[in-house]
Structures are given as structure tokens and as C-alpha cells.
Amino acid sequence: xxxxxRPNVVLMHWxxxxxxxxxxxxxDVTSPAVDRLAAEGLRFDRAFCTTPLCSPARGSLFTGRYxxxxxxxxxxxxxxxxxxxxxxxxxxxSELGYRTALIGQQHESHDPSRLGFDEVYAWPAGAAxxxxxxxxxxxxxxxxxxxxxxxxxxxxxxxxxxxxxxxxPADPATVEVPPFVPDNDHTREDLAAFLGSIRVAxxxxxxxxxxxxxxxxxDTTLVLFTTDHGIAFPRAKGTLYDPGIRVAFIARPPxxxxxxxxxxxxxxxxxxxxPTLLELAxxEVPPFVxxxxxxAVVRGEPGPRRTEVFAEKNHHDExxxxxxxxxxxxxxxxxxxxxxxxxxxxxxxxxxxxxxxGDEQLRPRPAExxxxxxxxxxxxxxxxxDASYALVKADLAARLETWMIETDDPALxxxxxxxxx
Numbered sequence: 001x002x003x004x005x006r007p008n009v010v011l012m013h014w015x016x017x018x019x020x021x022x023x024x025x026x027x028d029v030t031s032p033a034v035d036r037l038a039a040e041g042l043r044f045d046r047a048f049c050t051t052p053l054c055s056p057a058r059g060s061l062f063t064g065r066y067x068x069x070x071x072x073x074x075x076x077x078x079x080x081x082x083x084x085x086x087x088x089x090x091x092x093x094s095e096l097g098y099r100t101a102l103i104g105q106q107h108e109s110h111d112p113s114r115l116g117f118d119e120v121y122a123w124p125a126g127a128a129x130x131x132x133x134x135x136x137x138x139x140x141x142x143x144x145x146x147x148x149x150x151x152x153x154x155x156x157x158x159x160x161x162x163x164x165x166x167x168x169p170a171d172p173a174t175v176e177v178p179p180f181v182p183d184n185d186h187t188r189e190d191l192a193a194f195l196g197s198i199r200v201a202x203x204x205x206x207x208x209x210x211x212x213x214x215x216x217x218x219d220t221t222l223v224l225f226t227t228d229h230g231i232a233f234p235r236a237k238g239t240l241y242d243p244g245i246r247v248a249f250i251a252r253p254p255x256x257x258x259x260x261x262x263x264x265x266x267x268x269x270x271x272x273x274x275p276t277l278l279e280l281a282x283x284e285v286p287p288f289v290x291x292x293x294x295x296a297v298v299r300g301e302p303g304p305r306r307t308e309v310f311a312e313k314n315h316h317d318e319x320x321x322x323x324x325x326x327x328x329x330x331x332x333x334x335x336x337x338x339x340x341x342x343x344x345x346x347x348x349x350x351x352x353x354x355x356x357x358g359d360e361q362l363r364p365r366p367a368e369x370x371x372x373x374x375x376x377x378x379x380x381x382x383x384x385x386d387a388s389y390a391l392v393k394a395d396l397a398a399r400l401e402t403w404m405i406e407t408d409d410p411a412l413x414x415x416x417x418x419x420x421x
Contacts, residue, residue, distance in 0.1 A: 005220075005254075006280065006282055007148065007221060007222040008151075008220055008222065008254075009093075009151070009222050009223075010153065010208070010221055010223050010224070011153070012152075012153045012208065012224065012225045013058070013061070013152070013153075013155070013227065014154075014227050014228070015158055015227070016054075016158050016227070016228065016231055016232045016237060017201075017227045017231060018230035018243060018244075018246060018247060018248070019246055019247065020194075021198070021202075021248055023035040023039075024043075024248060028170065028174055028175050028195065029195060029198055030170075030199045031198055031199070032202065032206070033203065033205045033206030034202055037209060037223065037250050038250045039261060040261055041259075041261055042251045042252070042253070042262055042263070042297065042298065043250050043261075043263045044249040044250070044251070046246070046266065046267045046268065046328075047247050047249035047267075047268040047270075048246055048247060048267065048268070048269050048309045048311065049061075049228060049229045049269075049270045051067050051245075051311060051312050051313055051314070052236075052237050052239055052240065053075065053313065053316050054075060054229070055074065055075045055077075055107045056073060056074065056314070057228040057229045058106070058107050058228055059082065059108055060270045060271050061228075061270045062090075062115070063086055063088055063289075064271045064273070066290055066312065067314060068312060068407065068408075068410055068411070069290065069407055069408070070082055070086050071083030071086065072108060073314040073315055074314060074316065075315070076107055076108060076109060081109055081110070082108065082109070087116075087286070087288070088108075088115055089150070089274050089277060090102070090117045090150060090152075091115075092283065093150045093278070093281055093283075094117075094118055095283075096278075096281045096283045099118055099148070099149040099150070100116070100117045100150045100151075101117055101118065101119040101120075101121070101145075101151045101152070102115065102117040102119070102121065102122060102152050102154075103133060103140060103153050104121070104128040104130075104136070104137070104152075104153055104154040104156075105123070105127075105154030105155055106154055107154075121136050121140070127156035127159070128154060128155065129155070129157070129166075130156070130157050131200075133155055133156075133204070134153070134155075134204035134205070134207045135207075138208060138211040141211040141215050141217065142211055153208055155201050157197050157198075157200065157201035158198055158201055158232075160347040161347075164193065167197040167199070168199075169189075169192040169196040170192045170195040170199075171192065172188035172189055173188070175191040175192055175195060178233075178378070179380065180233075180234070180378050180379075181234055181353060181357070182357065184356040186352045186353055186354075186357075187353045190233070190351055191353075194231065194232075218255050219255045220256065221254055222252070222253055222254055222280065223250075223251070224249075224273070225250040226247055226248060226249045226250070226270070226273075227247045227248045228247070229244060229245060230242075230243045230246065231243065232347050232348055232351070233348065233353055234342075234348060234353065234361055237345060237348065238316055238342075238344065239322075240313060240324035241333075242326075242331065242373075242377070242378075243378075245311045245324075245326070253298055253299070253300070257300065259299065259300035264297050267305065267306040267307065267308065267327075267328065268306065271289075271291030272291035272292055272294055272306075273291070275295075276291075276294050279295040307327060308325055308326065308327050309325070310326075310403050311324045311326065312324070312409075312411075316343070316345050317343070317345055320337070320343045321411050322335055323336065323404065323409070325396050328373075329372065329374055330372060330373060330392060330396060332368070332371075332393065332396035332400060333369040333370075334368055334369075335365045335367055335368070336411055338364070338366055339364045341362040341364055368393065370382065371383065372389070
């Protein structure tokens with residue numbers, strides 16, 4: 001097989017874990033299966049979702065389009081769906097001769113049969129826990145699936161809650177507390193439970209990876225692993241800071257391609273996954289797709305790389321419109337309802353970390369925020385009012401504005417209406 005051959009694809013995705021994995025430098029995390037996958041493939045260190053919310057994030061992953069374009073601007077369980085006529089990865093790959101299957105978590109529609117898969121093994125009555133989902137995926141892989149195939153395996157984990165009976169927690173004394181949350185007993189208790197969930201999900205991931213090997217599929221199968229958005233902690237999930245929108249993304253090319261393990265440079269967005277899959281499958285990328293292919297990188301070849309990624313927030317538990325642009329060095333965020341405090345999602349509001357949070361992180365937000373990531377990787381020092389960064393801010397604001405106009409962002413209309421009142 002050559003790199004021109006059409007690979008099978010197994011896409012695995014988790015909830016709410018961001019890059020909180022051993023492969024991404026978290027020494028307190030037990031994730032040997034994902035770490036092994038990263039060691040064998042391509043670990044993208046600057047990959048981002050388009051929005052820090054579950055349904056819309058997956059919507060971009062599977063359509064190659066931004067939430068305000070594909071219509072999935074909020075949670076499915078709050079009534080949001082794709083706009084009529086949206087084309088998804090499984091539907092487009094089916095047209096190219098792929099057998100497509102969904103096993104486990106999906107968060108794009110009340111009716112998973114609408115998503116374009118040939119086979120659906122969903123959990124409509126409850127959370128798609130990694131144990132039974134991985135068991136079904138293993139059985140599917142070991143039953144000699146028709147090739148080429150596109151299989152998505154979705155876990156509910158690591159979404160809250162983290163019941164100790166299902167996810168034995170780590171020792172709170174050993175957890176590493178990120179700088180963007182307070183280090184206290186509440187936070188440590190919460191992180192310890194979260195790490196327990198990661199450990200269980202990782203073991204299930206390992207079972208699926210082992211099944212690929214046992215079935216003799218590793219030489220012909222591209223394995224992708226990603227997470228929908230950042231961890232369910234304050235200043236992460238539901239925000240456009242890096243802890244909210246930076247995601248794990250690992251690609252292990254078919255072993256027969258002979259692509260060396262690496263950590264490719266450059267930025268990557270979830271909207272780039274669909275055009276990449278279409279190119280690798282030998283198809284054309286439709287003009288409505290808003291991402292750009294990184295198929296060359298997966299083949300181990302040089303290729304064009306992004307210089308910027310865009311992100312947005314619209315609806316979660318309530319409306320909270322935010323837009324942002326992130327480059328190699330800077331992050332610029334525009335709060336479209338300034339003067340309001342950050343709006344924590346319900347799962348964070350009722351979490352242990354919230355009890356120890358205090359009110360400092362809930363002060364009203366400015367209209368604009370700017371962060372120099374070289375000096376401030378955790379985005380704790382807002383430079384939007386620093387005169388020495390005025391030109392940087394103006395440039396990023398203009399680039400964000402251009403993107404909003406080119407993608408017909410409805411937030412532009414909201415801003416015009418606000419300006420007339």
C-alpha cells in the first residue's frame with residue numbers, strides 16, 4: 001500500500017478533556033493508551049475546537065463548518081440541530097464508497113439516523129459510557145468490517161459527574177492544579193475525580209486500539225483521537241481561552257505508510273478534519289467546507305499550515321456571545337455582551353471547584369481581551385488596554401471582523417441592532 005491508497009478511518013472522541021493527558025505534559029494523569037498512540041503517530045500540539053461547547057464543537061468536527069454556519073449553535077438537548085441540507089463526514093464518505101458506522105456518543109442530533117451513517121449503534125436512552133461503547137467497537141472491528149470504512153467511537157467520558165464507584169479518584173494530594181483555578185481542597189477533590197474518569201476512558205481506548213491490531217487493520221487504518229473542547233472547570237469549558245478551546249488531536253497513519261512519529265508544528269482547527277478525510281479518501285472538497293486539509297502532513301509530507309484559528313461561543317445554558325482569533329503568539333477575544341460576568345455552565349456551577357472559586361474570576365468582562373502567549377501562556381494578564389500592543393490588537397480585531405463578515409456571522413446583525421438602541 002502507498003500513501004495514495006484510501007485508508008480506513010477510526011475516529012475516537014471524548015468529552016471535556018482538552019489536552020489534560022500524559023502525552024500533553026500532564027504528569028499526574030494516567031493515560032497510557034492515548035500516550036502510546038501519540039508516541040506512534042502525529043501529536044498536534046496546537047489543535048483547537050471552534051467552540052468550547054459539546055454539540056457545536058462536534059458539529060464543526062463532522063461538517064468542516066463553523067457553528068454559526070452549520071446552524072448547530074447550541075446544545076442538542078436544548079433544541080439545536082443542523083440547518084436543513086448540512087452535509088456530514090459520514091454522508092460524504094459514504095458517497096465515496098466508505099462503509100460508515102457510529103458507535104457510542106454523538107451530540108449532534110436527537111435522531112442519530114439523520115447524521116448520514118450507514119450503521120448506528122447509539123445510546124439514545126442515556127450516556128454512552130466507555131465500557132459498553134468500547135465493547136461494541138471491539139466486536140465491530142473483529143467482525144471483519146467491509147473496507148474501506150469510517151468508524152466513529154464516542155465516549156461520554158470525561159463529562160461530569162465523576163461518581164467514585166465508576167471512576168475511582170486519584171489522590172488529591174498528588175494532582176497538579178492548573179494556574180487558572182485556585183489551589184484548595186475543593187479544587188483538588190474535583191481534579192482527583194476527573195483524573196479517575198480519564199483513567200477509565202483511557203483503558204477503554206486501549207481496548208479499541210488493541211482490537212485494531214488484532215484484526216490486522218493497523219496497516220490500512222488511520223486512527224484519529226480528539227476531544228471536543230477543554231476541561232469542565234472555570235476559565236476552561238465555555239470560554240475562548242486556551243484551556244477552553246485547545247484540544248488533543250492525534251493522528252496515527254496506517255503503519256504501511258511508514259510515516260515517522262512526530263509533533264507537527266502549526267495551528268490546526270477541527271474544521272480541518274473533514275477536508276483532510278475527503279482528500280485522503282480520494283474525493284473533492286466541496287466549496288461549502290470552511291476548513292483546510294492537512295492531508296499532506298498525515299502522509300508525512302510538507303504542506304500548508306494555518307497561521308490563525310477562529311472560535312466562537314453562542315448558546316449553552318444561556319446565550320453568551322463571544323468571538324476570538326488565536327495566532328501562534330496572540331489570543332484576541334471579543335465579548336459581545338461586555339460588562340457581564342463569565343457564565344459558568346451548569347455542570348461547573350454545581351461542582352466542588354465552584355465552591356472554592358470565590359468571586360475574583362466572576363468579575364464583569366471587558367469588550368476586548370488580548371493576551372501575549374509567549375509571556376503569558378495561561379492568559380492571565382489582559383493587554384487590551386496596553387498602548388504598546390495597540391497595533392497588535394487592531395490587526396487581530398480586523399482579521400476577526402473579516403472572518404465574521406466572510407462567514408456571514410449573525411452576531412454582526414446583533415451588534416448593529418445594539419448600536420441603534
